[in-house]
Amino acid sequence: MVNRVVLFVIDSVGIGALPDAEEFGDVGANTLGNIIKAEGGIHLPNLISLGLGNIDGIIGIDPIESPLGAYGRSDEVSQGKDTTTGHWELAGLHLTKPFKTFPDGFPESVIQAFEEKIGKKILGNKAASGTAIIEELGEEHLKTGYPIVYTSADSVFQIAAHEEVIPIEELYKMCRIAREIMMGDHAVARIIARPFVGTLGSFNRTSNRRDFSLNPPGETVLDIAKREGFDVIAVGKIEDIFNGQGITEAVHTEDNMDGIDQTINYLNKENKGIIFTNLVDFDSKYGHRRDAKGYKQALEDMDQRIPELLKSLKKDDMIMIVADHGNDPTFKGTDHTREYIPILIYGEAVKPNVNIGTRKSFADIAATIADILGIPSTGKGDSFKSLMM
Ligand SMILES: O=P(O)(O)O[C@H]1O[C@H](CO)[C@@H](O)[C@H]1O
Numbered sequence: 001m002v003n004r005v006v007l008f009v010i011d012s013v014g015i016g017a018l019p020d021a022e023e024f025g026d027v028g029a030n031t032l033g034n035i036i037k038a039e040g041g042i043h044l045p046n047l048i049s050l051g052l053g054n055i056d057g058i059i060g061i062d063p064i065e066s067p068l069g070a071y072g073r074s075d076e077v078s079q080g081k082d083t084t085t086g087h088w089e090l091a092g093l094h095l096t097k098p099f100k101t102f103p104d105g106f107p108e109s110v111i112q113a114f115e116e117k118i119g120k121k122i123l124g125n126k127a128a129s130g131t132a133i134i135e136e137l138g139e140e141h142l143k144t145g146y147p148i149v150y151t152s153a154d155s156v157f158q159i160a161a162h163e164e165v166i167p168i169e170e171l172y173k174m175c176r177i178a179r180e181i182m183m184g185d186h187a188v189a190r191i192i193a194r195p196f197v198g199t200l201g202s203f204n205r206t207s208n209r210r211d212f213s214l215n216p217p218g219e220t221v222l223d224i225a226k227r228e229g230f231d232v233i234a235v236g237k238i239e240d241i242f243n244g245q246g247i248t249e250a251v252h253t254e255d256n257m258d259g260i261d262q263t264i265n266y267l268n269k270e271n272k273g274i275i276f277t278n279l280v281d282f283d284s285k286y287g288h289r290r291d292a293k294g295y296k297q298a299l300e301d302m303d304q305r306i307p308e309l310l311k312s313l314k315k316d317d318m319i320m321i322v323a324d325h326g327n328d329p330t331f332k333g334t335d336h337t338r339e340y341i342p343i344l345i346y347g348e349a350v351k352p353n354v355n356i357g358t359r360k361s362f363a364d365i366a367a368t369i370a371d372i373l374g375i376p377s378t379g380k381g382d383s384f385k386s387l388m389m
């Protein structure tokens, strides 16, 4: 009897291009595989003990004789490779229409409406890397107090501001204003506050980042679990990604290590249902920055914490370690990559060394969680519970 599932998202750790990667310009992408190639190896003994190297098609890691967990990988049905799409599919939704992107910046009408409502001009309004654009426009921002608005290949409207120029609460207010404007025809998946500190040449973005998402377009397994009386605990940016929907309790985190601490903290408390954790540093600090060395180190640091995490599981607990998309730090550009995600499952009730194969949709994870908790599923995805329990 499992009554608590930890859904643990290693943000962006894809394990190879999906069959439709060509449509996304991502043929040859392989976040984990290419990090291993570029760095000449990786030390992940704990993920490997669960079955990481036994996953079909994985590159650069050898299979072992007797993995302790069930393992597999999944294709993504939804037409997107962003965090929102990936997490919503993990929670049992399929997005048939991709989110709108603005590769050439936002339309004049949107910017005008925004400037009018915040009572200031803006800087930027183009697609850019978040660390590069604050260096580029930082000086002008400090001088004028105008926020920096930028986007990326993702469906995002990002507002960067120095914390001493625009206080956090004011920045969040601007995001809420943008959220109201960017609905309907101009709906972006997320408005993101990107505060930073420091001086020109050495600006640093802070963990006060906040994402203001659209509501998921349908009921997720989180909503269903909540309605059925379970706890749905969000660690990291999960609460933001679901705009609070289906969440009963949430904590934001400083970084990956804090995310692991908070997950363990909740495992040590009395609760039942879902603990949904996202570790975003892999994506934001290393993937988008195309820093393979840093990404590898972050993976190794996380792997060292896995025994502690597994030890915190009680006998009715199960952990599913997954990802939400790829972000190959050796690939062209600075964007996400359309990839398979890994699935590693461990718990007393889980049969060791079971290959759950290649799942057709991330929604299989939601369907499996529903099956395990004994609640209705969203109708999307197939449960693989019977394979592994
Ligand atoms: O370059 P930064 O600001 O990190 O932007 C990245 O973060 C955003 C949200 O994940 C994405 O749009 C991506 O491009």
Ligand SMILES: [Mn+2]
Binding pocket: 011, 012, 082, 083, 283, 324, 325
């Ligand atoms: Mn992500």
Ligand SMILES: [Mn+2]
Binding pocket: 083, 283, 284, 288, 327, 336
């Ligand atoms: Mn990202």
